[in-house]
């Protein structure tokens with residue numbers, strides 16, 4: 202068989218390897234806070250390299266299964282998950298992957314710390330980052346609602362103690378509608394004499410079926426059994442997945458989905474058959490209320506897409522210094538370096554966009570965000586999600602090619618990065634649906650969201666040109682593009698704008714990330 206064997210790519214400490222993230226954090230954070238966060242991320246990076254990444258691989262190799270009945274036919278509906286998946290929950294609590302966003306140790310900078318942790322954790326987490334994203338979204342929703350009776354639930358979602366920590370699901374999608382939740386939701390809620398509700402319905406996609414609680418949508422029925430249709434008929438509920446005795450809360454796990462990727466994640470179809478739940482939103486304000494969760498999970502989705510790009514780049518960079526072709530290391534070929542540089546640029550564009558939004562989120566939570574920042578945050582959250590999800594698929598695919606045939610070989614672990622990432626454009630709102638969401642944000646602000654982005658662009662690029670005259674042409678080009686976009690959008694009829702929403706959204710993504718890169 203010969204003596205030559207290829208040297209495999211090594212991950213190393215994913216934070217130490219991400220020089221760009223380090224420089225960005227240094228720029229965004231006050232010096233003392235940066236020093237603290239930098240050392241925490243170095244430590245977490247080492248733990249990822251030594252302990253978490255091998256567990257993530259174990260999750261991928263041991264997907265969940267459903268033990269639906271016992272040998273005598275009695276329903277069990279037991280979702281069996283791996284040792285590594287369970288361990289990932291404990292590690293997430295210990296590391297404060299959710300908690301660090303809520304303890305506010307670093308005030309308005311706390312979210313930057315939290316999302317930097319998520320960025321290096323996600324590709325090694327065996328997709329445990331998915332339940333954590335939803336847990337973060339649920340914590341945010343409870344924080345906004347400020348309902349004292351849910352303080353205990355909130356404290357569990359944001360706990361660092363593995364024995365107390367709870368995860369949350371986000372059950373929105375039904376057979377009739379995942380995008381059009383307003384018309385697709387058939388689940389009904391029947392009020393009980395004690396003021397609680399019982400839910401009846403079929404949730405078509407539920408990731409993290411093993412969650413402790415979930416937020417979900419349902420239609421409250423009146424005394425005559427009628428429920429209001431459309432968005433204004435939807436209310437938001439909180440339910441615990443298990444009763445006090447540990448049995449399921451009248452939830453039947455009908456099946457686990459057989460998926461292209463995210464196989465370590467227990468995504469199931471659930472029948473809610475008299476499931477006890479509590480009304481959290483005002484009746485009929487379910488969509489508006491759950492959008493607190495959506496905007497957080499969409500930031501996590503953005504994080505997932507960027508971290509997949511970063512992971513494949515780190516591995517491809519390492520491999521390029523090991524693999525020889527035509528007599529030289531491939532890292533010595535300018536053509537290969539150019540390929541890696543293009544991938545790096547896309548990854549950086551996503552990273553700066555994400556951290557701008559995370560910075561705004563921190564300011565908002567500290568009560569310091571200006572109206573302009575609030576409007577840009579609402580405008581760019583769906584844009585960042587759709588932009589990074591789509592662009593990352595190109596980068597990750599290119600990344601596979603950087604390993605030649607080995608990139609296609611299952612047990613190198615590289616194909617899993619591609620198939621797991623293919624979900625990022627789909628869940629949390631597809632590309633088209635989020636393009637339309639962006640347009641709704643513009644319409645609701647009567648165009649002010651676009652004008653706010655334009656003001657920020659003019660101000661920031663002005664500062665750039667003051668320091669770097671050579672960047673004047675690039676800055677002028679971006680300003681011109683924004684001007685053209687506003688001019689064009691203001692002339693559109695509603696139907697025309699909707700038909701071109703996707704083109705507009707990608708243009709906004711390019712302008713915003715271009716500005717931030719400059």
Ligand code: MFK
Nearest residue numbers: 331334373380382383432488489492501502505628629630
């Ligand atoms: C590492 C990876 C981590 C990611 C983990 C993810 C795992 C979970 C996977 C999932 O996929 S969970 C399910 C996700 N589902 C979606 O994202 C649904 C996609 N569809 C939409 O987003 C639709 O646009 C939407 C369902 C919201 C449309 O519903 P409506 O009722 O037709 O919306 P409408 O009438 O525009 O808005 C109703 C209210 O909500 C309005 O408030 P007002 O009545 O006060 O005006 C809107 O302003 C508000 N709203 C809607 N979207 C909002 C929002 N407010 C703020 N932000 C938003 N994004």
Ligand code: FAD
Nearest residue numbers: 371372373374378379380406407408628629630631633634
């Ligand atoms: P559809 O809405 O049927 O979309 C089909 C196509 O039509 C898409 O290309 C879409 O962009 C396009 N489209 C729809 N409306 C428009 C429009 N107005 N204009 C132009 N184009 C349009 N959901 C949950 O609630 N909780 C979960 O935990 C969860 N986990 C998931 C896990 C996985 C692995 C996957 C794959 C999905 C999960 N989902 C979950 C569901 C996911 O959120 C939905 O699949 C997604 O929102 C799309 O909804 P849909 O499947 O009904 O697609």
